[in-house]
Structures are given as structure tokens and as C-alpha cells.
Amino acid sequence: MNEIYLTVHSLTNAQKMKKILTRSGINAKIVRPELSLSEKGCAYAVLISEKVFAETIEILEMYRIMPVRAFVKNEYGEAREINL
Amino acid sequence: MIYLDNAATTLKKPKAVKKAMMQAFDFAGNAGRGGYDGATLAGEYIFSARERAAELFGVDDCVNVVFSYNATHALNMAIKGIASKNAHCVVSGYEHNSVIRPITSLAKNGVTYSVARGKLFDPEEMLENFEASLKRNTGFAVCTHVSNAFGYILPVFEIDELCFRHGIPLIIDASQSAGSIDIKMNRLKATVCICAPGHKGLYGPQGTGILVCRDGRELATIIEGGTGSMSNEKEQPKELPDKFESGTMNVPAIAGLSEGISYVLQRKPESIFEYEQELIEHLARELAKMRKIKLFSSVENKLQSGVLSFCVEGVSPERVAELLNSRKIAVRSGKHCAALAHETAGTEFGTVRVSVSDFTLKGEVEIFLKSMFDIVTKI
Numbered sequence: 001m002n003e004i005y006l007t008v009h010s011l012t013n014a015q016k017m018k019k020i021l022t023r024s025g026i027n028a029k030i031v032r033p034e035l036s037l038s039e040k041g042c043a044y045a046v047l048i049s050e051k052v053f054a055e056t057i058e059i060l061e062m063y064r065i066m067p068v069r070a071f072v073k074n075e076y077g078e079a080r081e082i083n084l
Numbered sequence: 085m086i087y088l089d090n091a092a093t094t095l096k097k098p099k100a101v102k103k104a105m106m107q108a109f110d111f112a113g114n115a116g117r118g119g120y121d122g123a124t125l126a127g128e129y130i131f132s133a134r135e136r137a138a139e140l141f142g143v144d145d146c147v148n149v150v151f152s153y154n155a156t157h158a159l160n161m162a163i164k165g166i167a168s169k170n171a172h173c174v175v176s177g178y179e180h181n182s183v184i185r186p187i188t189s190l191a192k193n194g195v196t197y198s199v200a201r202g203k204l205f206d207p208e209e210m211l212e213n214f215e216a217s218l219k220r221n222t223g224f225a226v227c228t229h230v231s232n233a234f235g236y237i238l239p240v241f242e243i244d245e246l247c248f249r250h251g252i253p254l255i256i257d258a259s260q261s262a263g264s265i266d267i268k269m270n271r272l273k274a275t276v277c278i279c280a281p282g283h284k285g286l287y288g289p290q291g292t293g294i295l296v297c298r299d300g301r302e303l304a305t306i307i308e309g310g311t312g313s314m315s316n317e318k319e320q321p322k323e324l325p326d327k328f329e330s331g332t333m334n335v336p337a338i339a340g341l342s343e344g345i346s347y348v349l350q351r352k353p354e355s356i357f358e359y360e361q362e363l364i365e366h367l368a369r370e371l372a373k374m375r376k377i378k379l380f381s382s383v384e385n386k387l388q389s390g391v392l393s394f395c396v397e398g399v400s401p402e403r404v405a406e407l408l409n410s411r412k413i414a415v416r417s418g419k420h421c422a423a424l425a426h427e428t429a430g431t432e433f434g435t436v437r438v439s440v441s442d443f444t445l446k447g448e449v450e451i452f453l454k455s456m457f458d459i460v461t462k463i
Contacts, residue, residue, distance in 0.1 A: 010313050010326045011116040012147050015131040030127075032119030041316030 006067035091439035116312030133342035142268025165303035171223030177428030205382035235391030247274035288341025360390030
């Protein structure tokens with residue numbers, strides 16, 4: 001299963017996002033994404049499964065906390081940006 | 085030791101405070117500086133403290149809770165972050181040096197200020213004088229919630245309303261009230277910042293403070309540096325709380341503070357206030373019976389927190405504190421870093437200050453009173 005990286009600029013935003021998703025029953029983990037996924041340097045990402053992406057975005061929109069960008073990574077580690 | 089200097093720092097803390105500090109000391113890495121488990125744990129300690137502080141201070145979004153080194157640091161961030169060149173500001177006559185000194189420093193850049201004075205324990209006069217001090221170019225106001233020298237509870241909620249009517253942002257110094265008087269950002273109108281120490285009524289360790297912002301995006305920074313985020317950018321990140329939290333955070337201390345706030349949330353500020361009132365009322369009543377003691381008190385009117393100041397006729401406050409120290413009782417003497425408050429109250433030679441906490445025992449108060457009785461009897 002592919003993974004989705006929801007990138008954010010600050011750790012606190014990643015923590016808020018993770019808390020909201022976890023409370024909604026979505027498994028989420030905070031990771032440091034590789035720099036190629038963040039044009040502004042060190043960032044954080046909330047990692048989710050691709051199968052819950054649509055549901056995740058719906059929940060985050062409801063709480064008015066959106067990632068800066070989203071990337072899908074396949075099993076070979078290749079990342080591709082996807083629209084939010 | 086009988087510790088009655090809780091207005092400076094609370095000494096007895098909930099047990100969970102020390103436990104959390106030790107755990108963080110042993111296992112936490114540097115928050116926001118890596119993706120490994122220790123760094124993640126450090127981030128979790130800070131996030132937990134941030135959320136608890138947001139709950140206590142009625143902040144909807146915890147990003148507006150910024151950790152500082154103490155209340156003075158938070159006040160500097162608030163005052164210097166809001167002051168524009170040549171702005172005028174109004175402060176109460178009961179401010180601590182943590183307010184007066186940053187403003188005096190800003191005066192070099194053209195900032196001017198007026199002091200709203202008023203008799204001790206006269207909130208109506210304070211409110212009137214505060215309004216009279218406002219000018220057309222008043223850019224902000226600062227008011228302490230409780231005087232650290234006298235325990236006088238200033239009418240900050242009315243001053244907030246007044247500032248709101250005049251469109252003036254207010255900064256509240258909650259150094260002596262946080263934890264024992266409920267103060268919530270979402271119930272205030274003009275207040276843009278609440279500044280609080282972590283080591284007093286919130287029962288965290290020394291070296292912690294909190295700046296609570298209504299919307300921190302509007303405040304300028306006073307220090308910039310590494311935040312562990314957006315590192316390609318030379319400009320300080322605009323996102324909160326990173327904007328104000330440059331450099332390594334004191335994670336073990338914040339982990340302890342988180343437990344201190346948790347204690348206050350469970351115990352509730354109003355219950356803590358009630359207990360402290362009981363102690364202060366008893367202290368005031370009994371001290372008033374002793375000869376040669378001049379009390380500064382308005383406990384009966386509910387205008388006083390857990391701080392009580394007094395003087396002993398013919399004996400300096402320092403000597404009284406020394407005599408008490410020889411009996412293993414810790415109180416503070418002098419001006420309590422609040423010369424302006426003493427100037428306003430007319431106590432130029434300072435006072436002896438007794439301050440209690442939720443952990444002060446009634447028996448300790450009795451021993452203090454007995455010691456004071458002995459001291460004044462022997463004079």
C-alpha cells in the first residue's frame with residue numbers, strides 16, 4: 001500500500017494534525033520527510049495510508065488545518081506530489 | 085523550613101512535576117530537531133504542555149501558547165513585539181520592573197508612557213485613572229492582574245473592557261494570578277497577550293514562562309534563530325509557535341510545567357484561590373492584633389490574593405525577614421522588584437511580604453504567627 005506524506009512547516013501543526021486524525025480513527029505518524037519534499041528546508045510530515053487520503057483531507061478541512069503539500073510514495077520510495 | 089515566599093516561586097510542587105522532569109531528562113532529545121524517538125518524545129512533552137496551557141488560558145488554538153524562560157521574558161516579547169515607534173502606552177501604578185524596565189528601554193525609541201495610579205485596594209479609582217491616562221496616540225496598555233508586592237487584585241477585566249471601548253490592545257501580567265484566578269483569553273476582549281510564569285501558581289519548575297497570544301501573527305519577534313523548521317529560509321518563520329520559540333527549548337522543565345498545569349486544571353483555580361484566601365484572611369486577622377504591625381490588607385473585600393505585605397514599626401523589613409530566617413521561616417523583604425508599586429502605595433522603605441500557595445499548611449501559618457508575636461513582643 002502506498003503512503004501519503006502530508007507536509008507541514010511546524011512540528012506543532014503536525015502534532016495537531018496527528019491528534020485530530022488519531023481521534024477520528026485514522027492511523028497517523030509524524031515523520032521528518034526528505035528535503036526534496038519541502039522546498040523551504042526542514043519540515044514535518046504526517047504519514048497516512050493512501051486508502052484513507054480522501055477521508056483525511058475531509059476531516060482536516062473540517063478542523064481548518066491543512067497540510068502545505070501532499071506526496072504519495074510507492075513501495076520503491078519514489079515520491080510524486082498530489083493535489084490537495 | 086517554613087516557606088512563605090510563594091509569590092517569588094512556589095517551592096513545593098505536585099510530585100508528578102519532578103517525575104516528569106526526571107523522565108524527560110533521561111529520555112527526551114531535542115524537540116523539533118529530528119525524527120528519532122527521543123526527539124519525538126521531547127516534542128510530545130511540549131505539545132502536551134501547550135495543550136494544557138491552552139485549556140487553562142482559554143485559547144482555542146494551542147499554537148498561540150508560546151513557551152518562554154519566565155514571565156519577564158514573556159512580557160518583553162509582548163511589550164517589545166507590540167510597541168511601535170513613538171507609541172504611547174498606559175500602565176498601572178502597580179507594575180513590576182518586568183514591565184517598567186522594557187518600557188523604559190523602549191523610551192529610547194520614542195515610546196512614552198503614563199502611569200495610572202490609584203490608592204491601594206481601590207479598583208474604582210484605578211479604573212478611573214486608567215481611563216484618564218489614555219491619549220489619542222495610546223498604542224497599547226499593560227496591567228498587572230495582581231500586585232506582587234501587596235496581593236492587590238486589580239480590575240483587569242474592567243480595564244480590558246475599557247481598552248476594548250477605546251480600541252487599545254491590552255497586555256496582562258498574570259504573574260501572581262495564573263493558577264489561582266481564572267483568566268481566559270476567550271472571555272477577554274481587548275487583551276492581546278497574557279504573560280505568566282510557569283514556576284509560581286502553575287507549579288512548574290523555575291526557568292519556565294508562558295506567553296499567551298490572541299493572535300501571535302501580529303506580534304513582532306525580539307529574538308530570531310533556529311526553530312527546526314523551514315531551515316532554507318533566512319527570515320524567521322511566521323508560523324506559530326515557531327516564530328517565538330527559537331533555540332533549544334527547556335524540555336525537562338516544560339515537561340514538569342505540563343504536570344503543574346495539569347494539577348491546577350484538576351484542582352481548579354477557584355478552589356486554590358479559596359484555600360489561599362482562608363490562609364491569608366487568618367494571617368491578616370491575627371497580625372492585625374499584634375502591636376507595632378502595619379498591615380496592607382483588604383482580604384475582607386476579596387481584593388487580595390495569597391500575598392500579604394506588612395511593616396513592623398521601628399524595624400526594617402530586612403531585619404524582620406532576617407529574624408524570621410533565623411527561625412527557619414522564609415519571607416521576602418524590600419521592594420519586591422516593584423518600586424513603582426511602593427511609590428504608588430507610599431511604602432518607600434519596602435515591606436515584609438508573606439505569600440502562600442496551595443501547598444502551604446495551616447500549621448505553618450500558625451508557626452509563622454507565633455514567631456511574629458515573639459518578635460514584636462521583644463522589640
